[in-house]
Amino acid sequence: MLQQLTPRVYQxxxxxxxxxxxxxxxxxxxxxxxxxxxxxxxxxxxxxAAVEESGFCxxxxxxxxxSHWDHCxxxxxxxxxxxxxxxxxQSLEMVSCLQWTPDALAENVRKxxxxxxxxxxIQLHFPDPESIRVALPTMVFSESxxxxxxxxxxxxxxxxxxxxxxxxxxxxxxxxxxxxxxxVYQELVGDVWVERPxxxxxxxxxLEPLDFQLAQPxxxxxxxxxxxxxxxxxxxxxxxxx
Numbered sequence: 001m002l003q004q005l006t007p008r009v010y011q012x013x014x015x016x017x018x019x020x021x022x023x024x025x026x027x028x029x030x031x032x033x034x035x036x037x038x039x040x041x042x043x044x045x046x047x048x049a050a051v052e053e054s055g056f057c058x059x060x061x062x063x064x065x066x067s068h069w070d071h072c073x074x075x076x077x078x079x080x081x082x083x084x085x086x087x088x089x090q091s092l093e094m095v096s097c098l099q100w101t102p103d104a105l106a107e108n109v110r111k112x113x114x115x116x117x118x119x120x121x122i123q124l125h126f127p128d129p130e131s132i133r134v135a136l137p138t139m140v141f142s143e144s145x146x147x148x149x150x151x152x153x154x155x156x157x158x159x160x161x162x163x164x165x166x167x168x169x170x171x172x173x174x175x176x177x178x179x180x181x182x183x184v185y186q187e188l189v190g191d192v193w194v195e196r197p198x199x200x201x202x203x204x205x206x207l208e209p210l211d212f213q214l215a216q217p218x219x220x221x222x223x224x225x226x227x228x229x230x231x232x233x234x235x236x237x238x239x240x241x242x
Contacts, residue, residue, distance in 0.1 A: 002054045005214060005222060006175040010054065010153050011035075014048045014219050019070050019121045021218035023047045024179050026172055027056060028149020035061035035170050035179045036218070037082065038074030040125045045077075061147070063156055064137060065181025065218065066164040067091035069122055076133035083145065084137035085158045087166035096134040104127050117191045159206050162187040162196035169207075177222075178207075178216040184217045184228070197239045203233050 002010035010025040020043050023034030038044045072204045108114040112133040147232050148152040161167035161183040170179040186193040216222040
């Protein structure tokens with residue numbers, strides 16, 4: 001079953017072992033929204049089964065937080081319209097043109113198109129990489145987009161993040177919570193995670209004014225806004241000390 005975070009917000013929890021990010025379910029009176037599309041068709045099926053087991057309708061829309069494989073390689077298995085920022089569509093258009101044979105995957109790693117750290121994980125979920133299908137979002141926005149799900153307002157915002165240039169958060173206003181995707185994480189350079197203090201400071205400036213009490217990153221447990229901002233500031237302090 002889905003895990004409940006607030007009266008209207010649920011999630012399928014993340015799995016580090018299976019490279020699965022949190023998948024959100026936001027339940028309005030008229031529509032429901034899925035947050036992120038999963039890393040594979042199997043991830044999608046696990047999510048849809050959890051939605052059904054929870055007694056809910058299948059989501060009417062899916063919103064992508066960014067274009068990295070573990071958040072969108074399940075998109076082709078979803079029938080509903082999808083939403084992403086312009087930069088995510090641009091990235092996925094490029095990825096959709098790639099070949100996904102084993103040799104091509106190795107070449108894409110060599111060229112730096114696919115991070116070296118991600119290649120074996122992709123192969124784990126797609127033993128035949130030619131089975132990968134990269135779908136493009138149905139609708140795009142530039143800076144922000146507001147969805148009225150019925151007494152439940154979701155604002156999709158393009159934010160600053162070292163992790164990806166196309167990072168989007170999903171702020172559920174009445175529930176005072178936000179899905180952060182991978183916005184909170186560092187930039188992956190080769191197989192090394194690199195902090196970008198200037199981008200982290202900008203992200204703090206963008207998040208701090210928002211009215212939320214609960215923050216859900218994609219690959220860890222939910223935390224309060226206070227704990228989130230304190231974590232960010234500890235990271236900034238470490239960059240100054242180093």
